Amino acid sequence: DAMVIQNPRYQVTQFGKPVTLSCSQTLNHNVMYWYQQKSSQAPKLLFHYYDKDFNNEADTPDNFQSRRPNTSFCFLDIRSPGLGDAAMYLCATSRALTSTDTQYFGPGTRLTVL
Amino acid sequence: DQQVKQNSPSLSVQEGRISILNCDYTNSMFDYFLWYKKYPAEGPTFLISISSIKDKNEDGRFTVFLNKSAKHLSLHIVPSQPGDSAVYFCAARSGGSNYKLTFGKGTLLTVNP
Numbered sequence: 001d002a003m004v005i006q007n008p009r010y011q012v013t014q015f016g017k018p019v020t021l022s023c024s025q026t027l028n029h030n031v032m033y034w035y036q037q038k039s040s041q042a043p044k045l046l047f048h049y050y051d052k053d054f055n056n057e058a059d060t061p062d063n064f065q066s067r068r069p070n071t072s073f074c075f076l077d078i079r080s081p082g083l084g085d086a087a088m089y090l091c092a093t094s095r096a097l098t099s100t101d102t103q104y105f106g107p108g109t110r111l112t113v114l
Numbered sequence: 115d116q117q118v119k120q121n122s123p124s125l126s127v128q129e130g131r132i133s134i135l136n137c138d139y140t141n142s143m144f145d146y147f148l149w150y151k152k153y154p155a156e157g158p159t160f161l162i163s164i165s166s167i168k169d170k171n172e173d174g175r176f177t178v179f180l181n182k183s184a185k186h187l188s189l190h191i192v193p194s195q196p197g198d199s200a201v202y203f204c205a206a207r208s209g210g211s212n213y214k215l216t217f218g219k220g221t222l223l224t225v226n227p
Contacts, residue, residue: 004157031213042118042203042217043158090157097213100146100165105157 003027004106006091012112013081021076021109023091029104031097032074034066035090037108043090049074050097078111086113117141118206120218128226133191135221137204140185144206144216149178149189152201152220161202162189194225 005024013019023032031050035043047056049068063085065077078085088108094101119138127133137147145166150158164171164178164187171178177190191198204218 006157009155040123040219042116042219043215044217045214048213092157094213100163101213102148102160102163103215105150105159107155107157 004091004093004104006089006106006109008109009107010110010112012114013078014114015083016080019078019081019111021078021089021091021111023074023076023106024072025091025093025104025106026072027093027095027104028071029093029095030071031094031101032068033092033094033103034064034074034076035092037088037090039087046076081111081113083113086111116218117144118204118216118218120202120204120221122221123219124222124224126224126226127194129196130193133189133194133198133223133225135189135191135202135204135223137187137189137218138185139187139206141206141208141216142185143208146207147178147180147187148205148207148215149176150203150205150217152203158203191223194223196225196227199223199225 007022033048034046037043046060068074090108091106092103094103148163149161151161152158162173162176180187201220201222203220205215
């Protein structure tokens with residue numbers, strides 16, 4: 001009964017080689033988020049989609065892009081990964097964009113950049 | 115600038131005793147606070163929350179206390195069980211239609227049998 005699924009769980013890429021991380025959800029939630037969590041750091045919001053509306057956080061590097069082809073799926077594209085992009089990437093969903101809406105997280109994809 | 119701080123990276127307690135996890139915040143606009151629990155190889159899962167209009171919220175063994183004047187909240191787990199061993203994240207929001215969660219770095223709780 002997995003609700004937020006992330007694939008792959010572990011991804012290894014080379015410096016500068018584009019990589020795509022995938023997230024899917026069975027909750028039919030309107031909002032999908034991508035967070036980056038570096039080692040021993042707090043998860044940091046990169047961007048979110050409310051339905052098809054994309055909202056980028058002001059400090060998210062241009063190197064990070066996202067696509068949401070339908071309600072269930074959302075992708076994180078890293079165009080030219082650098083060594084500093086090695087991190088855990090967490091996908092989350094919520095029903096709506098209010099302060100009391102719970103965010104449900106996937107298990108994360110750990111990205112290694114060689 | 116860290117707006118949500120969990121100053122203890124780790125905490126170890128004996129089974130059956132109380133676990134107290136602390137969190138401090140600096141942004142006075144925060145008015146909704148959450149605790150998430152994370153097991154290894156899993157994503158964070160929502161545990162308990164509290165609105166700034168309350169000073170306490172209880173759910174079974176878990177109680178969250180909020181001291182707005184001190185900008186401090188704490189999570190109490192009584193009694194602690196080995197299955198509670200996990201990383202606990204404190205998170206905060208600034209209310210209304212603000213969706214954005216600001217997280218602390220987490221505290222690793224180990225409950226020893």
